[in-house]
Amino acid sequence: MSVKYLFKERLEALWNFGLKSGSNAGEEGEAAALGQQGERTVQSVIRGALPMLKRAALLSVFVNLVALFPAVFSLQVYDRVIYRGGLNTLVALLIGMAILMAADLILRSFRARVLRVAAVKIDGQIASDLMNKILAIPLRQLEAKSTAAWYALFKDVDTVRVVWSGAVAMTILDLPFAILALGLIATIALPILPVVLAGLACLASLAWYSSGEFRKRRVEEFARARRRDEVLAEVCRGREAIKSLVQDDSAKRAWVSSYNSWVQESFSKNGELEDQRELSTTIMLCVNVAITAVGAFSVINQWMTVGGLIASNMLASKAIGPLAALSGHWRSIAHAREATDRLNDVLAAQEEKQATGLSLPMPSGALRLENVSYQHVGAQKEVVKTVSAQIGPRGLYGLAGDNGAGKSTLLKLLRGLYEPQEGRVLLDEYDLSQFSRVELSKWIGFLPQTSQLFEGTIVDNLRRSNPDASDEQILLASKRSGAHDFIAKMPDGYMTQVGEGGNRLSGGQRRRIAITQAFLSDAPVLLLDEPTNDLDFAAETHLMAVFKSLATVKTIVMVTHSVRLMSICDKIIYLDKASKLHVGATPEMLKLLYGISVPKPVAPVAKPTVAPVTDQSAPGGLSSASAVSDTDTSGKAAQA
Numbered sequence: 001m002s003v004k005y006l007f008k009e010r011l012e013a014l015w016n017f018g019l020k021s022g023s024n025a026g027e028e029g030e031a032a033a034l035g036q037q038g039e040r041t042v043q044s045v046i047r048g049a050l051p052m053l054k055r056a057a058l059l060s061v062f063v064n065l066v067a068l069f070p071a072v073f074s075l076q077v078y079d080r081v082i083y084r085g086g087l088n089t090l091v092a093l094l095i096g097m098a099i100l101m102a103a104d105l106i107l108r109s110f111r112a113r114v115l116r117v118a119a120v121k122i123d124g125q126i127a128s129d130l131m132n133k134i135l136a137i138p139l140r141q142l143e144a145k146s147t148a149a150w151y152a153l154f155k156d157v158d159t160v161r162v163v164w165s166g167a168v169a170m171t172i173l174d175l176p177f178a179i180l181a182l183g184l185i186a187t188i189a190l191p192i193l194p195v196v197l198a199g200l201a202c203l204a205s206l207a208w209y210s211s212g213e214f215r216k217r218r219v220e221e222f223a224r225a226r227r228r229d230e231v232l233a234e235v236c237r238g239r240e241a242i243k244s245l246v247q248d249d250s251a252k253r254a255w256v257s258s259y260n261s262w263v264q265e266s267f268s269k270n271g272e273l274e275d276q277r278e279l280s281t282t283i284m285l286c287v288n289v290a291i292t293a294v295g296a297f298s299v300i301n302q303w304m305t306v307g308g309l310i311a312s313n314m315l316a317s318k319a320i321g322p323l324a325a326l327s328g329h330w331r332s333i334a335h336a337r338e339a340t341d342r343l344n345d346v347l348a349a350q351e352e353k354q355a356t357g358l359s360l361p362m363p364s365g366a367l368r369l370e371n372v373s374y375q376h377v378g379a380q381k382e383v384v385k386t387v388s389a390q391i392g393p394r395g396l397y398g399l400a401g402d403n404g405a406g407k408s409t410l411l412k413l414l415r416g417l418y419e420p421q422e423g424r425v426l427l428d429e430y431d432l433s434q435f436s437r438v439e440l441s442k443w444i445g446f447l448p449q450t451s452q453l454f455e456g457t458i459v460d461n462l463r464r465s466n467p468d469a470s471d472e473q474i475l476l477a478s479k480r481s482g483a484h485d486f487i488a489k490m491p492d493g494y495m496t497q498v499g500e501g502g503n504r505l506s507g508g509q510r511r512r513i514a515i516t517q518a519f520l521s522d523a524p525v526l527l528l529d530e531p532t533n534d535l536d537f538a539a540e541t542h543l544m545a546v547f548k549s550l551a552t553v554k555t556i557v558m559v560t561h562s563v564r565l566m567s568i569c570d571k572i573i574y575l576d577k578a579s580k581l582h583v584g585a586t587p588e589m590l591k592l593l594y595g596i597s598v599p600k601p602v603a604p605v606a607k608p609t610v611a612p613v614t615d616q617s618a619p620g621g622l623s624s625a626s627a628v629s630d631t632d633t634s635g636k637a638a639q640a
């Protein structure tokens, strides 16, 4: 290693004050973002940043010491240079001050840099812990808060970071040095000391008076700002409904009400704060005037020098400045404390089941509900109450029931997304509650009721649900869902950008991509929530054949209100209003429920457009090229 390199390394270490270089700090943040850090609280993250904060405090010692020198300089200039005509002394003092000013600049920029790195560490770790936590919290807990409330937690991270590494931290670091300035005043201008102490007492009372929110542990303005943001988020999400159903007035009313509530509080509180700020400025001015008056009297009586008067005026602002600034920082501190409590609550929240790590054989796909009950957060009663049923292995099951009967909830219980409060859900002999969500995804494919795509290309979205999927698997799943037809016709094909939430695609196109995602799993169980919603007749026809074919090797349970779709099911599971499950063969159930006979043929199941699917446990499974033929979705078969 060359001397030059060593020197450079030492210099970098000195510049970084023993911290890792900027790029390493980034890597640290990245590692944290990937969830490689253990569980934490906000306090433990701050403790982790303490070495940096201590370095900033150490630098503050030097910064504050250097900051006393201009006063000493003035003292020397007035008392020695002017009275004795000591030009040489002036030059020497000027050189000394130039060196000190340069040192001051370097120390300040070091301190700012150390605080910046501390900010990255604090923000990076809390934000990544929060993100990991949000991803690990059970769906039930996630649903208990609004989207905007989860989003606001990241603003809380900003608040904590700013307080610990911004102006508030600097003020707190500067506070103890008021004593140093007072000591110097006592040495060079003792008669001035009582005036400064009186000023300090006034400012301390003001700081105490203005700390109401800090003492109450609540900043009302920010609580109202969060409510305003929640309304705003809802208005933005519902923009299509607002436009098409002309809900402008109600949207505006909701926004105006939340906005007014926030603005009223903000206006009155900020008015109070401004008054306090003005008062502290007036107190400081009064202190200056009093110092000059008392100083002049003392100089006349030769109790102190003119230099002492000038210097003590400068020192007084050093002594009382941080305390004056503190009155303006209380709300930030109070807000940071509230934010810390909120973040700690979330960081301590119970997580989903961790992976067992066991490599178990693929189940056959037999689902069993044993006296399962489930109640949503905030609901009055159970939506599913002591239900039992045996589903599969293999076969196509239609899950029917009135709106709000609990079908989607039941499907999520079967997927292990909700854990029953009573009873068990079993897949073969395994209780689902022992496995992680990721482990279950290998056994159970799922299609949610609403299709949610994310910004990016079609293929990015497909890979989200199975990052290991090969191009062939993606192609086959797309052909199976019927998505390939429209994707292939797009100018950018699978690389087409879908836009925010998939808004550049039609509802039916989004649905087909969501179905492709479900098909990308090689699981023996497929749970589909209203799969053919938004689909045209031909696409539904195509999928009916696919489902029928897949059901020879998989257990498929689909929630549906479509009698056409129900008619191809082997069995219908009906969830009634009293949360009772009725399972029966399709013809009998359709007659019983809707008073209709199965129209024959409803779907072209006699001549499937999908080749029979081989046992999915065999290598290839869904990806088997023979499983799907290039399907005609024109609906000709249905018309036949």
Ligand SMILES: Nc1ncnc2c1ncn2[C@@H]1O[C@H](COP(=O)(O)OP(=O)(O)OP(=O)(O)O)[C@@H](O)[C@H]1O
Pocket (backbone or CB within 6 Å): 143, 376, 377, 378, 379, 383, 401, 402, 403, 404, 405, 406, 407, 408, 409, 410
């Ligand atoms: N996240 C939730 N928090 C609180 N209550 C919920 C939640 N999700 C659903 N519910 C309630 O549970 C009940 C069943 O909802 P679910 O979505 O399971 O019904 P569904 O049978 O699928 O209805 P639909 O046919 O209309 O889709 C409804 O009364 C609903 O209000």
